[in-house]
Amino acid sequence: MEETNIICEECGASLTDMNARCPNCNSEKKIVHLHFEERIGPMYESISGKKVDLSLPSKKKIVEKFFDGHDQSADGDWVYKKQIISREKDYYFEEVKISQGKIIHFCEEPLSEHRNHGSAKFKK
Structure with missing residues (x-):
């Protein structure tokens, strides 16, 4: 202003x-x-990364991915998400919380058993 x-x-x-x-x-x-006068709205931060094994074929080079921080959900709300996908450890972890700290999604299982979730449920 x-x-x-x-x-x-x-x-x-x-x-x-x-x-x-x-x-x-x-x-x-x-x-x-x-x-x-300048007003700044809420700040959202996140970090993501991946571990790569260059000795593997192109589709299998990424052996681990992670995401930690704020992400925008499908309905436009901001949530806190922590996700680990590890092929080498056969591990999948995902936790999503709303701003009040309430967990709205939690999944921890072997990656080999993690099927029909997210975009994978539309694949035939």
């Missing part, structure tokens, strides 16, 4: 046009007061 207040330096009259002369005393001298 930005506010500007312009006052004639000679007679103190309140002015509306910074480029015009004062209508009371015909002075060009002005005092300009500027007020700036």
Whole structure:
């Protein structure tokens, strides 16, 4: 938000046009007061990464992936999500919490048993 207040330096009259002369005393001298205000909304942070084994074929190079932080859910709300997918340890972990800390989704199981979830449930 930005506010500007312009006052004639000679007679103190309140002015509306910074480029015009004062209508009371015909002075060009002005005092300009500027007020700036900036508001920042909530900040969302996350980190993700992957472990790669270059000796494996291209589709199997990524042996582990992780995500930790805020993510936007399908309905547009922001949630906290922690996810670990490890092929080398046969491990899958996912926990999703709303802003009040309540867990809305939790899954921890061997990756080999993690089937028909997310986008995988549409594959034939």
